[in-house]
Ligand SMILES: Nc1ncnc2c1ncn2[C@@H]1O[C@H](COP(=O)(O)OP(=O)(O)OP(=O)(O)O)[C@@H](O)[C@H]1O
């Protein structure tokens with residue numbers, strides 16, 4: 001028989017083992033889980049748990065205090081329970097100022113959510129009041145107001161946990177003023193680039209038009225006059241050798257006139273200025289069919305294509321680039337070109353039955369055809385989409401200036 005004194009270490013070892021297991025279980029379970037220590041152990045463990053809890057409380061508090069991001073903890077009525085120095089600095093306040101204050105005090109007046117606390121939630125169940133930012137439902141963008149009245153764009157995340165059966169919210173906020181400024185500058189420079197590109201396209205088109213006109217009216221007239229003079233000379237000269245030379249000169253002159261017309265028309269199709277967009281497209285189509293032997297149909301209405309110069313030129317160039325691409329890349333045998341006016345919009349579709357276009361083709365480094373097409377469409381505030389559906393289909397929708405009504409002639 002063992003002396004009674006041996007029972008005490010045994011009892012202590014048992015308590016220690018149960019305590020260890022209990023503490024281990026508690027540390028392994030998530031904090032919100034309903035784990036409770038056995039009631040008989042509580043009086044024994046209170047000092048131990050109390051010490052542990054206060055150590056972990058001090059650690060959490062230290063993390064919050066020293067965090068670079070602003071951290072605000074509120075109760076369910078959005079009264080601030082705790083704010084860290086970063087939050088105080090963000091709002092130009094002191095930690096003491098913030099603690100106990102309603103969250104409303106740091107939200108611009110026009111964005112506050114009314115007086116009824118039951119419905120005035122900036123987050124929690126009614127998180128929809130805040131503009132969602134990013135993909136996670138807990139990420140928000142909101143405007144804060146500093147103590148000096150200055151507004152600050154903020155981004156943050158909100159999480160909730162329950163304490164004594166009531167929710168408390170942890171809001172982590174970041175000042176995104178700098179990022180917003182960079183984004184605004186980027187957007188501004190993007191707009192400027194777009195405007196520059198539109199201006200360059202217009203200048204280029206004007207220059208082409210000018211050179212084409214000079215070639216046609218100036219050089220073309222000179223060559224034509226030369227040909228008339230040559231014909232006069234041919235009638236007067238009898239010597240066969242001289243006749244041969246003159247005939248050769250006439251041939252050369254004819255070749256020069258033909259190539260001048262070709263160059264001028266490549267620079268600026270005369271049909272665009274003389275016959276309008278429909279005829280310019282029709283002659284482009286005919287040239288395409290006869291040159292490349294690819295069937296091409298034009299579905300359009302001449303009346304609907306009476307447009308101003310900016311629209312006519314842009315549309316012509318878009319179709320021209322699409323047809324050039326088809327001859328170079330598509331291996332197509334049929335092309336359908338359609339231009340339909342629907343109210344004040346023009347729907348353009350260029351479809352081929354070729355090999356189709358791959359997504360990466362659209363972003364090739366040294367390819368400017370599709371980029372130019374997009375720029376022209378965007379310059380006219382339109383939309384463009386390019387899809388591969390058993391070939392390539394380019395769809396453009398352009399808003400058009402309203403047609404002068406026939407009932408109310410200008
Ligand atoms: N109709 C089409 N069918 C198949 N692929 C196409 C078609 N149109 C364009 N592509 C592909 O898209 C790429 C980009 O076309 P894009 O017009 O931008 O450049 P490019 O024709 O190669 O050169 P350029 O700058 O002279 O126009 C082409 O290189 C080609 O691979």
Ligand SMILES: [Mg+2]
Nearest residue numbers: 324325369370
């Ligand atoms: Mg191209």
